[in-house]
Amino acid sequence: MSYIVFARKYRPQRFEDVIGQDHIVKVLKNAVKNNRIPHALLFSGPRGVGKTSTARILAMALNCENVEDGEPCLKCKSCRDIMEGRDVDVVEIDGASNRGIDEIRDLRDKAGYVAISAKNKVFIIDEVHMLTKEAFNALLKILEEPPEHVKFIFCTTEPFNVIPTILSRCQRFDFKRLPIVEIVKQLKIICKDQNIEYELEGLNLIAQMADGGMRDALSMLDQIALMHKKITYDDVNSIFGRLDTYFFVKLVQKVIEKDLKGIIESFEELLMKGFDIETFVSEFANYFHYLTLLKNDITTDEISSLHPEIFEKAKEQSKHFSNTTLNQITRELIELSNKLKFASNRKMVVENQLARIPFMIDGRDIDEIIRLLNEKKFTEKKIVEKKIDERIEKVETKVEEKKDDEKEDLVFEKFIEFCKRKDPVVGTALENGDLLERKKDYIKISFPDSLEYVLKEDKIKNLIKDFNEKINLEILFFKNVKDDNKIINNGLEKNENVLKIIERFDGEIVY
Ligand SMILES: [Zn+2]
Known part of the structure; x- marks a missing residue:
């Protein structure tokens, strides 16, 4: 017997076998039972989540001689013919390859005839968004006056590219990405059935990489099972060349330790092994997103499927970053991955960003370090020492402030x-500022200028207006870029604290 790939061998045959789409299956089964299937249905959703399989099951259920509880019997002639793809009344068209208007005209002619051997004539058009405009229009003509006993099932990964006049004539069903646990469950069943040994971490990694698509997961399992007796984490990782999450655990550890040299070396090592720069950047952004979720005790499917050891380490790492910093790093990496498409010296662009990240932890600008890096001088030791000094200083100041704070009214905390509640981004940012001065309802606080876009003056003013207590908030932004401009501001330039902060951060008064 010839080899049948898992994706085909384990394709669902009945509604109850369709995984992770219960909300759709229930509606369809009921519609079959009550004989109330609309003329046109649109199945939308990501690739490989069961749209076409469900369409075939529906076609069988519509024509089965012994429908039971809305399910096809799989035994009658009609069911068997459809399963084997030789039923003339169930026509499958691939929108991606049959794009011409001729095919649709042909379809229109076919639709005109009464079904030959089955009760219903069913047209399944896969990737319907790929049809040409002319083909769409021809299709629309049929849909305007659909013949009795003709059903259309359109499948698409891009519903927004299906013209509205078609959309409005369809009952739409949105298929969901499959949760990792569901995919792993199915992989386990298949492994057991096929006598394939596995490591749970290996199956988890497959499910994670399949990004919610069962078909992709099954074809990966197929490939590995052909080469290996056992599905291991390492094999999955090496065959599909995805960056190991553990690589990022180690990389972020270097970020926390401000081991600039180690970070750049790890990156170069990766490139030597032939890894793609863009993939690296987007996976790195993804890891920082994980840290945000872990820091805030948010459990998603991806988080719960992390290897326990990685989970623990990442959770610990997340404590070294503020929410604002994590947000900023993630955002900058996403921006970087977009920029890379047009960058000429991609390696240098990424190295610059990598050098920036460790120093974003304490919110200082690092143009100077980038300059040094470009000159290929790793002088990180001195910088680390300086940073440590600064941090100690900062901690001490904070402790002193705290003593005074205790006597104060809690108006600022209430405002945060x-x-x-009103604007979580602003709230979180405010929480992370450096308090400069505090007297009753007067608070002076400073932020790196990278937060200027978050803490916009009009936004803050509106929040203060809506706040039901009196608060007088003064916000300063500091930046480290050399700026020779004289400070001219209403009296602030004489304020001792302001001068101190300006001197320390080489900053300027914004408002
Ligand atoms: Zn049947």
């Missing part, structure tokens, strides 16, 4: 809580 208020902002967090």
Whole structure:
């Protein structure tokens, strides 16, 4: 017997076998039972989640001689013919390859005839968004006056590219990405059935890489099972060349330790092994996103499928970053991955960003370090020492402030809580500022200028207006870029604290 790939061998045959789309299956089964299937249905959703399989099951259920509880019997002639693809009344068209208007005209002619051997004539058009405009229009003509006993099932990964006049004539069903646990469950069943040994971590990694698509997961399992007796994490990782999450655990550890040299070396090593720069950047962004989720105790499917050891380490790492910093790093990496498409010296662009990240932890600008890096001088030791000094200084100041704070009214804390409800981004940012001065309802606070776009003056003013207590908030932004401009501001330039902060951060008064 010839070899049948898993994706085909384990394709669902009945509604109850369709995984992870219960919301759709239930509606369809009921529609079959009550004989209320609309003329046109649109199945939309990501690739490989069961759209076409469900369409075939529906076609069988519509024509089965012994439908039971909305399910096809799989035994009658009609069921068997459809399963084997030789039923003339169930026509499958691939929108991606049959793009011409002729095919649709042909389809229109076919639709005109009464079904030959089955009760219903069913047209399944896969990737319907790929049809040409002319083909769409021809299709529309049929849909305007659909013949009795003709059903259309359109499948698409891009519903937004299906013209509205078609969309409006379809009952739409949105298929979901499959959760990792569901994919792993199915992989386990198949492994057991095929006598394939596995490591759970290996199956987890397959499911993670399949990004919610069962078909992709099964074809990966297929490939590995052909080469190896056992599905291991390492094999999956090496065959599909994805960056190991553990690589990022180690990389972020270097970020936390401000081991600039180690970071750049790891990156170069990766390139030597032939890894793609863009993939690296987007996976790195992804890892920082994980850290954000872990820091805030948010459990998603991806988080719960992390290897326990990685989970623990990443959770610990997340404590070294503020939410604002994690957000900023993730955002910058995403921006970088977009920029890379047009960059000429991609390696240098990425190295610059990598050198920036460790110093974003304490919110200081690092143009100077980037300059040094470009000159290929790794002088990180001195910088680390300086940073450590600064941090100690900062901690001490904070402790002193705290003592005074205790006597103060909690108006600022209340305001932060208020902002967090109204505008969580602003609230979180405010929480992470450096408090400069505090007297009753007067608070002076400073932020790196990278937060200027978050803490816009009009936004803050509106929040203060809506806040039901009196608060007088003064916000300063500092930046480290050399700026020789004289400071001219209403009296602030004489304020001792302001001068101190300006001197320390080489900053300027914004408002
Ligand atoms: Zn049947």
